[in-house]
Amino acid sequence: MRIMFALALPLLLATSAAQAKGKPAELKWGDAPPALPPGAQMAVVSGDPTKAGKFTIQLKMPSNYSLPAHWHPTDEKVTLVSGKLSYGMSDRLDRAAAQPLAEGASVTMKAKMHHWVLTGDGATVEVSATGPFKITYVDPSTDPRGPAASATKKP
Numbered sequence: 001m002r003i004m005f006a007l008a009l010p011l012l013l014a015t016s017a018a019q020a021k022g023k024p025a026e027l028k029w030g031d032a033p034p035a036l037p038p039g040a041q042m043a044v045v046s047g048d049p050t051k052a053g054k055f056t057i058q059l060k061m062p063s064n065y066s067l068p069a070h071w072h073p074t075d076e077k078v079t080l081v082s083g084k085l086s087y088g089m090s091d092r093l094d095r096a097a098a099q100p101l102a103e104g105a106s107v108t109m110k111a112k113m114h115h116w117v118l119t120g121d122g123a124t125v126e127v128s129a130t131g132p133f134k135i136t137y138v139d140p141s142t143d144p145r146g147p148a149a150s151a152t153k154k155p
Contacts, residue, residue, distance in 0.1 A: 027058060035135050037144050039065055045126065049133040056128045061085075066118040068093055068142035072111065076129035079106040083123030089115050091138050114138050 027043035036042075039062045047055030058081065061067075069092050078087070078101075086098035087107060093116040101107060109115045117125075137143040 029060065032059060034145050035133075035143075037065065037067060047131065049129075049131045051131050053131055054128070055131050055133070056126060058124060058126050060124045061117075061119045061122060063119060063122045065122070066093055067116055069114050069116045069138040070135050071114050071138070072109070072129065072136075073134055074111050074130045076109045076127055077106055078109060078117075079126045079128075080104065081124040081126055084120030085117055085123040085125060086120075087115060087117045089113060092116075093118065 027045065029041045029043045031038075032040035032042040036059075041060040043058045043060075045056040045058055047053055049055045049057055061083075069090065080101045080103050082103060085101045086095075087101060088094055088097050088099060089109075090097065091114050095118065098118060
């Protein structure tokens, strides 16, 4: 029994340290990049979304926030940390077709899959993907950077 405890303790401590790293109180929040509609805040949990490689961010979205139909060149895993979030997979935001995501649940948006999200009373999500982060809006007129923004522009 002592041997099992001695072997399990380092694993338990490492897991606790890893979980503590991304606690919201420790994250540095700022305005989300201009590639996202105004009003959201973002914090980097790990990695660098502007560079090649894996990254994780958290995104706080206010009440009634929506992110129009868009796609990314790589898969992204979206986990609802808190609040109410709905999403859909289509070329345009369709509130009637919105699928709710339960707190703690995740959805993977495959590379180039057209998708969108919207909040109820606000939501915080964690997004894990491979950088550099890029977002292309299905309808360029919904791109907050302006309708002339190209698919190669960075956030």
